[in-house]
Amino acid sequence: MPDRNRQILLVETPKGKLGPEHFRLAEAPMPTPKPGEVLARVRYISLDAANRAWMQGATYRSAVEAGSVMAGGALAEIVASDSPALVPGDLVFADTGWQDYAALPAKRAVKLPQLEPLTHLLSVYGVAGLTAYVGLLRVGRPQPGETVAVSAAAGSVGSLVGQIAKIKGCRVVGIAGGAEKCAWLTGTLGFDAAVDYKTGTLAKRLKEAAPDGIDVYFDNVGGDVLEACLFQMNLRGRIACCGAVSQYDGAPQPHGPRGVPGLLVVKRLTMQGFIVMDYESERAAATAELKSWVDAGKLKVQEDIIDGLENTPAALIGLLAGENRGKRMVRVG
Amino acid sequence: MPDRNRQILLVETPKGKLGPEHFRLAEAPMPTPKPGEVLARVRYISLDAANRAWMQGATYRSAVEAGSVMAGGALAEIVASDSPALVPGDLVFADTGWQDYAALPAKRAVKLPQLEPLTHLLSVYGVAGLTAYVGLLRVGRPQPGETVAVSAAAGSVGSLVGQIAKIKGCRVVGIAGGAEKCAWLTGTLGFDAAVDYKTGTLAKRLKEAAPDGIDVYFDNVGGDVLEACLFQMNLRGRIACCGAVSQYDGAPQPHGPRGVPGLLVVKRLTMQGFIVMDYESERAAATAELKSWVDAGKLKVQEDIIDGLENTPAALIGLLAGENRGKRMVRVG
Numbered sequence: 053m054p055d056r057n058r059q060i061l062l063v064e065t066p067k068g069k070l071g072p073e074h075f076r077l078a079e080a081p082m083p084t085p086k087p088g089e090v091l092a093r094v095r096y097i098s099l100d101a102a103n104r105a106w107m108q109g110a111t112y113r114s115a116v117e118a119g120s121v122m123a124g125g126a127l128a129e130i131v132a133s134d135s136p137a138l139v140p141g142d143l144v145f146a147d148t149g150w151q152d153y154a155a156l157p158a159k160r161a162v163k164l165p166q167l168e169p170l171t172h173l174l175s176v177y178g179v180a181g182l183t184a185y186v187g188l189l190r191v192g193r194p195q196p197g198e199t200v201a202v203s204a205a206a207g208s209v210g211s212l213v214g215q216i217a218k219i220k221g222c223r224v225v226g227i228a229g230g231a232e233k234c235a236w237l238t239g240t241l242g243f244d245a246a247v248d249y250k251t252g253t254l255a256k257r258l259k260e261a262a263p264d265g266i267d268v269y270f271d272n273v274g275g276d277v278l279e280a281c282l283f284q285m286n287l288r289g290r291i292a293c294c295g296a297v298s299q300y301d302g303a304p305q306p307h308g309p310r311g312v313p314g315l316l317v318v319k320r321l322t323m324q325g326f327i328v329m330d331y332e333s334e335r336a337a338a339t340a341e342l343k344s345w346v347d348a349g350k351l352k353v354q355e356d357i358i359d360g361l362e363n364t365p366a367a368l369i370g371l372l373a374g375e376n377r378g379k380r381m382v383r384v385g
Numbered sequence: 386m387p388d389r390n391r392q393i394l395l396v397e398t399p400k401g402k403l404g405p406e407h408f409r410l411a412e413a414p415m416p417t418p419k420p421g422e423v424l425a426r427v428r429y430i431s432l433d434a435a436n437r438a439w440m441q442g443a444t445y446r447s448a449v450e451a452g453s454v455m456a457g458g459a460l461a462e463i464v465a466s467d468s469p470a471l472v473p474g475d476l477v478f479a480d481t482g483w484q485d486y487a488a489l490p491a492k493r494a495v496k497l498p499q500l501e502p503l504t505h506l507l508s509v510y511g512v513a514g515l516t517a518y519v520g521l522l523r524v525g526r527p528q529p530g531e532t533v534a535v536s537a538a539a540g541s542v543g544s545l546v547g548q549i550a551k552i553k554g555c556r557v558v559g560i561a562g563g564a565e566k567c568a569w570l571t572g573t574l575g576f577d578a579a580v581d582y583k584t585g586t587l588a589k590r591l592k593e594a595a596p597d598g599i600d601v602y603f604d605n606v607g608g609d610v611l612e613a614c615l616f617q618m619n620l621r622g623r624i625a626c627c628g629a630v631s632q633y634d635g636a637p638q639p640h641g642p643r644g645v646p647g648l649l650v651v652k653r654l655t656m657q658g659f660i661v662m663d664y665e666s667e668r669a670a671a672t673a674e675l676k677s678w679v680d681a682g683k684l685k686v687q688e689d690i691i692d693g694l695e696n697t698p699a700a701l702i703g704l705l706a707g708e709n710r711g712k713r714m715v716r717v718g
Contacts, residue, residue: 111651112651271646274645274646278645279641293646293649293650294650295650296650304647306643307640307642307643308612308640308642308643308644308645308646309641309645310639311641312607312611312641312642312656313607313611313626313629313641313656313658314607314629314632315658316626316656316657316658317626317627317628317658317659318445318658318660319658320657320658320659320660320663321657322655322656322657322658323646323649323655323656323657324649324653324654324656325646325648325649325650325651325652325653326653327650327651327653330653
């Protein structure tokens, strides 16, 4: 075990777009677990658009303060433990932050099963998979034959949402940035149509891709894409509000989408925000069903793995720019 | 029976604010019912903010076209019938339009019970009452002890929503225009607090009136009031979207409220639009319960009755300006 611990600090709260200048690689002494704590070695850091949102202020968690280790969930291995619940060698998911090692209360670490590839614990069997599963099935509640649209469709959550909707017998339209991602959605993941939001008029192209309208829209982005989808929603449609990545990096739009609340009334729409933490009780059953689909080859798991703790800032900046396809994570050690 | 039928025509689709110049009083021959139709004498015309929305284009009904009789629901008495379902003397609710007499298909007329005062058939036992009842209880779903806020609180629907919420054990905050209406809400209707949206900073005053936050917001107005309420919502709050009167008369805001979808996600809010027509199956039971509350003195019914068909345009214009307290209607004959 080294005697120094590499850490990535958030040195400044970004006012506009996130850049490398907001981070700094530092070294600290190895942390020492206090009573009830464990020492965990970080294996893979999960990168999520939400990381950026945390810098803006309190959300469903407190804000990440400038000068502290950047927060983030990771797959980690226990190397020392003062708790009977965890022993060295155990794999856990925890908010370790962006560093090689973290000392944290044992009760803040969720023990994970051993499976291969390990990285699936951060993608389809992790937050992304459960988010897609409960957001689509519990909040969106699609019926067979309905049209489901999903934004950030080539991302970690979106790529699973679309495939789960296909498994459930829906017509699926993905919204993503760039022709290459769109071709991947329809060619590899089996989406029925894909719309490149960077090209042409979104409203028009969405109408072509969803000629019968949209029954369920799984919203990862907010902003203009949400507005365009609102106008295409069918009577009694449901919008599952998962995130608003278009609003996280840089100044958010000073207003919301047109059609709120007018279209909600006229079309009897439901918009519902959700956070995956609220569905912890569903995790075991959802993971089992996701696994059955993966094992049967019905659900393709795309991962985008970047090497080296020092590359984590660039990996997040790239994720916010839409670089990744599937679940992005950083292999630390 | 006269041989001429007075009618109020919408002569022009208003581009901005509705004014008297958009209407004209005309005379037409008495209509003759066709097979399957009835001839109805209009007694009371119901005035609703939705009348204005219908002029803007198709909503849950087709738009009212310039040059035609202004559409509107009314309490009417059958004077001739070609249908076995209705006989002269029957009271019905129907979209007769703004005129003394209307011929319309019998199946478009809903037979009403005879009760006193008749006007209650247009207020608490009419669309307003059922809208308040199902919107609050089925869409908002308040629990005892929760805080319910309602906008246009002194209006036909809002005044009932707040009182029903009190009956259900909630803390009730009304949002209305003017000190007089606010005093009436707290002094006469038993609301716990009232906020005059025309005075001071709404967000701040709402926070004072609802120090524990808002669990259910019944939205009749949209726009800035909706935005202010969004920021005061509690975790897992529900917003029942009933209407958007702030957007009907004049150019609607070119955007929606801030906080959509960001606050929906972080606070796990649900916003649901509804239209009372979808709850027809609940009408009998809801009306019975409303009647029990009225009879027990728990629910006060405020009506604002204006005389004369010729005054209907001014009555609607005044309603959009917030003149009325409770259900506004026009006594025709």
